[in-house]
Amino acid sequence: MGDILFRQVFSTYIESGLPLIVAMDNGHQMGNVGHALIAIGRTRTTDELIDNLAVSEELDTDLKSIIGQKDIQFFDNDDIPGRFVFIDDNMPPYQLQHFETPALHYNNPNWKTCRISEFVAPLHPRMYLEAVAAKVYIKKLLLGGMFPIANGTEIFVRLFLTSNRSYKDYLARNVSFSATVREFITNMLMPEFIWVAEISDKANIKRRQAYGLFILDATEPDLNRHSKLIFGGYKNIFYYWNEEKSEIVKNYLASGSFSIYVNNLKGF
């Protein structure tokens, strides 16, 4: 797994509000320091961080080709170079450090150079759909011709994990959402855990607004089936999986723009 993808996956699970067990070491400098700590959140996502966010480097060859052909400006929330909140038993709590330098708060130069080598995300045993697969599926569904995306479009994607109940609670109270789409989603049967991707652009995400929404079943083990797609909507089209008939249904109904979900971590 490349360094970029490793950092993105770390960020996705942090955005999901999960505490991660992190292993860091200075093995890249042939050192012998190794330590475990906990990552519990991130710093506030400021407008400046969003403005300075660079276009995401796409690793998937199919997606890279589509993005290149359509000249799409693709931004990933997981690329935002903010700092994460670490709990390190050698230090006072809530150390704020970048992913690349998790031990910068140490005085010892050997420790300072430690990098994150592994992390463990505590997931429910039935959560089979991982962050990487969920993001690839959403990106391919969004960019693969199923939605009307014009050449040169700017897209900002924010992916996170949450529970069905928390998300429906947010939806039910979110009056910014189209009433029909909101009612449709809140009435859908969902598993206990879901992946949610909000689609926006830089200008709208700074206003905490999105206009595309994907909801995936995080407990779906079969990556080849669309059964993991609970809802996939962008602008005036949405798809959903009809479980009873095992079929995918395309609908024309505008979702409008809506306030993003901030119940996992405050301070977006």
Next chain:
Amino acid sequence: MAITLNRKAEIISRLEKSGNSRVLSWEDAEEMAAMYGPKKQIRKEFPPQKKPKLRL
């Protein structure tokens, strides 16, 4: 006592009647599925991490 009203069926019915809802054909759905590739391919692109070597 509480009751729950579910309007999902009504919303779908309204979309169908207005011609704004259609089931994707088997071919369309297959084409979508084919694009995502089998699990093996994703596993090949994103192999699982090796067992951690922690030195605590």
